[in-house]
Amino acid sequence: MLLKGIDIMAEAIVSILSQEKEGCAESLPEPFSLIILGASGDLTKRKLIPALFRLWKGGLFPDRWYLVGLSRSPMDDEGFRKEVRESMGSLPAPDQEGFLKRFYYLAGDSQDLRYYLKLKKRLLELDKEHGTQGNRLFYLATPPDLYRGIIRHLGAAGLSRTGDGPGWTRIIIEKPFGRDLASAQVLNREITEVFAEEQIFRIDHYLGKETIQNILFFRFANAIFEPIWNRRYIDHVQITVAESIGIGRRAGYYEQAGALRDMFQNHLLQLLCLVAMEPPATFEADAVRDEKLKVMKAVRPVQMEEIGQCAIRGQYGPGVVDGQEVAGYRGESGVMPDSKTETFAAMKLYIDNWRWQGVPFYLRSGKRMAKRSAEIAIEFKQIPHLLFKPLMSEAIAPNTLAFRIQPQEGISLTFQAKNPGPKLCMDSVTMDFNYRDNFKGVSPEAYERLLLDCLTGDQMLFARKDWVELSWSLITPILEFWQNMPDLDCPGYPAGDPGPKEAGELIERDGRCWRTF
Ligand code: BG6
Numbered sequence: 001m002l003l004k005g006i007d008i009m010a011e012a013i014v015s016i017l018s019q020e021k022e023g024c025a026e027s028l029p030e031p032f033s034l035i036i037l038g039a040s041g042d043l044t045k046r047k048l049i050p051a052l053f054r055l056w057k058g059g060l061f062p063d064r065w066y067l068v069g070l071s072r073s074p075m076d077d078e079g080f081r082k083e084v085r086e087s088m089g090s091l092p093a094p095d096q097e098g099f100l101k102r103f104y105y106l107a108g109d110s111q112d113l114r115y116y117l118k119l120k121k122r123l124l125e126l127d128k129e130h131g132t133q134g135n136r137l138f139y140l141a142t143p144p145d146l147y148r149g150i151i152r153h154l155g156a157a158g159l160s161r162t163g164d165g166p167g168w169t170r171i172i173i174e175k176p177f178g179r180d181l182a183s184a185q186v187l188n189r190e191i192t193e194v195f196a197e198e199q200i201f202r203i204d205h206y207l208g209k210e211t212i213q214n215i216l217f218f219r220f221a222n223a224i225f226e227p228i229w230n231r232r233y234i235d236h237v238q239i240t241v242a243e244s245i246g247i248g249r250r251a252g253y254y255e256q257a258g259a260l261r262d263m264f265q266n267h268l269l270q271l272l273c274l275v276a277m278e279p280p281a282t283f284e285a286d287a288v289r290d291e292k293l294k295v296m297k298a299v300r301p302v303q304m305e306e307i308g309q310c311a312i313r314g315q316y317g318p319g320v321v322d323g324q325e326v327a328g329y330r331g332e333s334g335v336m337p338d339s340k341t342e343t344f345a346a347m348k349l350y351i352d353n354w355r356w357q358g359v360p361f362y363l364r365s366g367k368r369m370a371k372r373s374a375e376i377a378i379e380f381k382q383i384p385h386l387l388f389k390p391l392m393s394e395a396i397a398p399n400t401l402a403f404r405i406q407p408q409e410g411i412s413l414t415f416q417a418k419n420p421g422p423k424l425c426m427d428s429v430t431m432d433f434n435y436r437d438n439f440k441g442v443s444p445e446a447y448e449r450l451l452l453d454c455l456t457g458d459q460m461l462f463a464r465k466d467w468v469e470l471s472w473s474l475i476t477p478i479l480e481f482w483q484n485m486p487d488l489d490c491p492g493y494p495a496g497d498p499g500p501k502e503a504g505e506l507i508e509r510d511g512r513c514w515r516t517f
Helices: 006-017 042-057 077-087 093-100 113-130 144-156 181-194 210-220 251-257 259-276 285-298 304-310 435-439 446-456 465-484 501-508
Strands: 032-037 065-071 103-107 136-140 169-173 200-202 234-242 311-317 319-321 324-326 344-349 361-366 373-380 400-406 410-418 426-434 492-494
Touching (some): 032 042, 032 113, 042 077, 042 093, 042 446, 065 113, 077 093, 077 103, 103 113, 113 144, 136 144, 144 169, 144 181, 181 465, 200 465, 210 259, 210 400, 210 410, 251 259, 259 285, 259 344, 259 465, 285 465, 304 311, 311 501, 319 492, 344 501, 426 435
Parallel strands (some): 032 065, 032 136, 065 103, 136 169, 169 200, 234 361
Antiparallel strands (some): 234 373, 311 344, 319 324, 344 361, 373 400, 400 410, 410 426
């Protein structure tokens, strides 16, 4: 069941979020309405409803709020509540009812202005009934080809601007934000004609993960790491997001996307920015986002004449994952038998600034890999002089600091220690911090953090217009190169492998190797 055990989790989250320790305060939102476009879709059921429930159950919602679901499916309020209830599994009935009684529904065509005029009327009635003071958050959870029409109609119906009525208005827009630089620019232009940038929340769920938020705390709340966080001490950085799942029922989307659009333009480049950025002057949304933007500006564009040396792609074939035989990508339902869509990509990037000159950042992500594992590893330089050399045959492994994003979230530092016994004998050992053991509780899900931030108007964890365009400008030439060379090989890798051999070569050419996961 989707939300099985959610009540237990909610208790744990209350305890995490309501800690009274200094510095652990959570700001609570003002009264609000949440209008979800695409309310009968998968994202709403799988991610949004569970996150909203946990926030509500955790006491993080104000007394006055309501939700309106919008989609084409003909239903009334009761029908919608029933559908949501069914997806909520085994929650205690009294909890469900207290939550669900705030749900309303309006069916219609999201590309028809009359639907929005009807919606406006309904919202005015509900605002009054619930005392939400006109504060409205629109959530675009529809397929991306509907975004532009929805945005235009929200504007035309007078539902977009803060100041057009009482209260604030905000909009959350899901990825993919465009499919290349040109389409992202068009979408940015059209959305900013209707909404001000302060109202727009471009979601990247990776930024809502606790372990990813922790990167900035680790770097800037400790004095000992920052002095060595640069080219003098760091040899290279590896960012890996490996998934064991395939594409499931998402062939329609994935065939048009591929790994570079799906994972790199957003999640992996955001991780790179968090690792590489300078300390912001304040912990405020634009101060942080300005620093991330500077990193993107300093990333050296990939040169097409050497693309094979710094960007490679791959596609999984049949293989074995978790002991189960699985189909290859071309055998997945909805995928073209001769598809060249990449399900794996690896890149080497350089950041041309004082801190990072000459330090390669190796990025890789793929589907149907041996297991699910996401981590950022900072590999430090070799020691300058090997004191123990005459008696030791092997080189000493360099220190590595690894942020484990998922699963088993934590941070580990690997270093050398003397092995007890013989006089000259040592081994790599690891100092390990584990979230679960240390903080004793369940971390909130990414969508909880992100929804709460939208409701309180904090844009720190959301992609800004300029960042999105810069990230596309880095990725688009590679996509075009791959697309314009139909005969270019898309190397295969058996499902369950760590990627094609070309990915290994990309890093081995530099005398380094990928970490195992
Ligand atoms: C999404 C991608 O953004 O992130 C998916 O569209 C991918 O293809 C998912 O599976 C991975 O997210 P997580 O949180 O499971 O690592």
